[in-house]
Amino acid sequence: MKFIKKTTLVFLLIFCTFLMYRYFRNSYHISRNGIQKYEHAEIYIQAGHEGRTKGSTGTSSSYGNEIDWTPIVADEATKILREAGITVIRSKADRRKYCVVDLALSIHFDGCEKQCATGASIGYDDPTDKPAADEWKAFYSTYYKHKWHDDNFTKNLRYYYNYKYTITRDAELVLELGDLTCPTQAKWMKKNLKNLGHIVAYFAAKRIGKEHLIPKPYTI
């Protein structure tokens, strides 16, 4: 009997230590009153697929791999925004932490078995994101002169897994910047990856009223 009591106590202790570890390790905590811990910044930028070795690792073509391109765009956008004094959370594909931000952008490139059947598109989970989505489409169209799809045209865009980690004041958008399996789009994007980062940074700054801090991207 004494032994059983002791074992129970030890197990209880281990269990409590585990719970405490989980609580302090995570930078967020959800209780009945909502999210208790989270990270905060003005802009959140996620490089699609970055860091993954299995599962959804993105699309590829002879021009390049999505998983290699998204960090180039995300890093450049982050660098430009931070140099302007704008706070950024720069996220890889899997970062299961809640973030409270003004604007969250996930960078992707699309691909298709049927060459050039696809193009740029935007995904979001809420009608309140639409004004930002419309502005992105209009702004990016001044640089990107190729095909567009309707908003949320794939399930991946409609039900993007990361929406639940970003709590935004303005919008949370998945930006498919173009089709990297389509030669005309892929060639243009490949030589402009850093410029795409600049375009993303300028757009993000504009949404929070700070575009005057960033030089306007040049026409490419």
Ligand SMILES: [Zn+2]
């Ligand atoms: Zn993708």
